[in-house]
Amino acid sequence: MSIHKTIPEIQEEVDNYISQFKEGYFSPLAMVARLTEELGELAREVNHYYGEKPKKDTEEEKTVEEELGDLLFVVICLANSLNIDLQTAHDRVMNKFTTRDKDRWTKK
Numbered sequence: 001m002s003i004h005k006t007i008p009e010i011q012e013e014v015d016n017y018i019s020q021f022k023e024g025y026f027s028p029l030a031m032v033a034r035l036t037e038e039l040g041e042l043a044r045e046v047n048h049y050y051g052e053k054p055k056k057d058t059e060e061e062k063t064v065e066e067e068l069g070d071l072l073f074v075v076i077c078l079a080n081s082l083n084i085d086l087q088t089a090h091d092r093v094m095n096k097f098t099t100r101d102k103d104r105w106t107k108k
Contacts, residue, residue, distance in 0.1 A: 007087040014076045025081035034074050042067035 005013070018025055026034065045064045048055045055061075079086050 007090065008085070011076055011080055011086060014073065015080050018077065018080070025077055028078060028081060031074055031078040031081065035071065035078065038067065038071045038074055042071055 025031070041062075042064065045062055045067045047053045049064060076086065078084075079089070
């Protein structure tokens with residue numbers, strides 16, 4: 001059974017993990033580079049599963065879920081290092097989409 005966590009709980013869990021190491025968070029620039037790396041890995045997996053490029057027999061088996069998890073971890077690290085509350089960031093973005101873009105798409 002999975003335990004559902006709030007965004008603040010997830011941010012705290014990641015911070016507790018990173019805080020146990022002397023090195024702490026990487027610099028924001030290094031984390032953006034890492035985001036790019038992880039996004040590339042996600043794109044590769046999506047291409048293997050849903051695109052025209054099958055995996056080579058020699059390639060390690062990974063999943064889209066695993067790559068999304070890696071990407072999420074780095075996003076949370078970046079937010080934490082910049083003292084950004086992702087719940088607040090999410091709420092602001094959703095407000096933007098539900099107001100500014102409310103009539104942009106055809107509703108069901």
